[in-house]
Amino acid sequence: MxxxxxxxxxxxxxxxxxxxxxxxxxxxxxxxxxxxxxxxIILVISYSFYDNVIVNDNPVWVGFANYKELLTEKNFVKSIGNTAVFVVFNVVFHLLIGMAMALMVNAKSLGSGAKATFRIIYMLPWMFNATVIAILWKLLLNPSGVVNQILMSVGVIDLPVAWFSERSLALGVLTFINIWGGYPFYMISILAGLQGISADLYEAAAVDGATGVQQFFYISLPQLKPILISIAMLDFIWTTQNFSLIWLLTGGGPSRATEMMSTYVYKTAFSSYQYSKASTAAVIILLVCVVLAIFYVRNQNRED
Amino acid sequence: MKTKLITKIALWIGLIFCALYAGLPILWLLSSSFKSNQSIFAIPPRLVDETFSLDAYIAVLSDEKNLRFFFNSYAIAGIVVLVTLVIALLSAYSFSRFNFPGKKFINTIIISVQAVPPITLLIPYLVMVVKMGIYDSYPALILTYVVFTLPYAILMMTGYMNTLPRELDEAVMIDGGSRFRALWQVLVPSCVPGLVSVGLYTFIQCWNEYLYALTLTKTNAMRTVPIGIASLMGQYAFEWNEIMAMSILGSLPVIIIALFFQKYFIAGMTAGAVKS
Structure with a gap:
């Protein structure tokens, strides 16, 4: 018992x-x-509803006033526009370059040694962090740097171009550099996707007389679609919050021509000590990323 | 036959063009690190000239300040890898071997927090770090890096553990061993490839981090390699060759991982997007 x-x-x-x-x-x-x-997260959201947080011991609740102020402020609206342009061009070109490289490396006529070699070469930019990429391109695009020298000797330009301090060029140059630094992620992911497609599909298509181009559009592309959507979503999220490369190359200048939402937050917080305003901008970035993430998670779940 | 040859030639032209696009900037980085500072902008540009030497590397490595940056980066990344791996293992074990109310909810939260941008948390982190009295110290960076590397590590580890048969750890428990023993003595050894993948990925994340290292540290004694490289850029006179040598040295760990642990490097890179 x-x-x-x-x-x-x-x-x-x-x-x-x-x-x-x-x-x-x-x-x-x-x-x-x-x-x-x-x-x-709760802290930063609460900061965005107060006036003069951190610098003032007794901040005043202001509701949505910071949001109203920010969304009508010229500089912040401009930073949203710049970020949108930057992100869209990055994603599109990452996709195109990554796809082209993956298809070439995956070509049947290529020997395994050549495959491995090109794969490593194409992965190179991914081995260097934003600081190194920024510094390297500052050297390359220096007014007396090698890019200007070559362009001048070929006769494309007469005088050296100051790529980062020309208002009309800076955003394009930044985008170009970020595209260069980020495509390997696409290349590797797409390559893994291509290698996962059953060879039977291609053989059957070849028997039916499909050309290489047709095989790409009717087999590879539909099979890759889930991967392409995933990586594009991730890239959208990452590029929207990109800070280091922009900060190191232009700091958002010249005269805000490359100001992004992220650099806006940093400057507003640590150069002008307007923490409420900076927090509000930070929350807006968070909202954008959360919306993108919801699409991403839903896409992932659909795959399961 | 003729079209086949043309396609092959076109393929090789494309391959080489892309290789130049990817590789030439890196080649220039490498070449500049072996030049003297005077010949960096020499006309016409040459990959190797008569000033070829290791002077820039020697200058970088004989500066104690730079060595400190390297030490800090290795120490912080090393500790973060250990902490992240242990926590991720425990969490992955729970996800992989138990069914419990709220499992899907916690999992969804972990997936979604990956989207939280570091810049959003910067201001509250700074406030918290200052209040905790750990501003400009290792713990400030270690804590933040663990938080940002953990979600991906958990998801990858869970995925890896799900591929291991349950019989593996159940055998230990049938013999009277505890769950904890099953995890440490049987599962962990079988998880080594997954751990290496996650560990290397986490290491690279920490090694490359810039924003928090910039904001949460202040003195050279606490700063990491990316900040060190960037600070060389801010000096009054540009020692380009030394900056490039420092950049190469600062990229070395990642290059080694990418070349010699390629399988793991790629696994870490693609696990988020590619589902097998």
Whole structure:
């Protein structure tokens, strides 16, 4: 009798521990995420509803006033436009370049040695971080740098061009550099996708007399579609919040010609100490990214 | 036959053109790091000239300030990799081997937090870090890097663990071993390829991080390599050859990972987008 009760009690604690166990393993994650992700998100959102946070000990609740002010401010609206242009051109060219390179490396007539070599060469920009990429292109595009020298000797330009301080050029140059730095992610992902497509599909198409171009449009592209949507979504999210490359190359200048939402936040916070306004802009970036992420997650779930 | 030859020639022209696009800037980076500063902008441009030497590398490596940047970067990235791996392992184990109420919810949260932009959290982090008294210290960067590397690490580890048969750890428990033992003695050793992949990816993330390193640290004693490289750019006189040498040295860990652990490097890179 006594023994029976004991064992029953034992089962009880076993049951409780079984129920708790999965959460116990999640505990470090839950604690970290709560303290260092949810709390700061709530903080930054609350900052955006106050006036003069951080610098003032008793900030005043202002509701949506910061949002109204920001969304009608010329400089911030311009930064939204710049970010949109930057992101769209990046995603489109990443996709085109990544696809072209992946298709070439995947070509049947290419030997495995050549394949491996080109794959490594094409991956090169991905091995260098934003700081190095920024510094490298500052050297290349320096007024007396090698790009200007070559363009002048070929006769495309007569005088050296200051690529980063020309208002009409700076955004285009930044976009070009970011495209160069980011396409390897597409190339590698698309290549992995291409290699996952069953060879039977191509053989069947070849038997039916489909040309290479037809095979691409009717087999490769539809098969790659989920991957392409995934990487484009991720790229949208990443490029929208890109900070380091822009900050290091132009700092948003000349005269805000390359100002992005991210550089706007940084400057407003740490150059003019308007933390409420900066927080408001930061929340707007968050909202954009959350909307993009919802599309991304829904796309991922559809795949499952 | 003729069209086949033409396609082949076109393919090679395309391949080489793209190789130049990808490789020439890097080649110039490498070449400049071996030149003297005077010959950086020499006309006509040459890849290798008579000033070829290792002087720039020696200058960079004999400056104690730079060595400190490297030490900081290695130490911070190393600690973050360890912490992230341990936490991710525990979480992945729970996702992979248990069914519990709220599992899908927690999983969705972990996927979505990857979209939170670092720039959004910058201001509250700075406030919190200052309040906690860890501004300009290792813990400030370690904590933030763990938070940002953790979601991806958990998702990758869960995916990897799901490929391992349940019989593996169940055998240990049938023999009377605890769940914890099953995890550490059986699952972890089988997870090594996944751990290497996640670890290298996490390392690269930390190694390359710029925004938080810029904002949460102040003194040279605490700054990391990316900030060190960028600070060379801000100096009054540009020592271009030294900047390039520092850039090469600062990229070396990632280059080594990409070349010698290519499989893991690619796995880390594509796991988010490509589903097998």
């Amino acid at each position: 006594r023994q029976n009760r004991l064992s029953k009690k034992g089962n009880g604690t076993a049951l409780v521990s079984r129920l708790i166990q999965p959460y116990a393993y999640q505990l470090p994650v839950i604690v970290l995420m709560t303290c260092l992700l949810f709390v700061p």
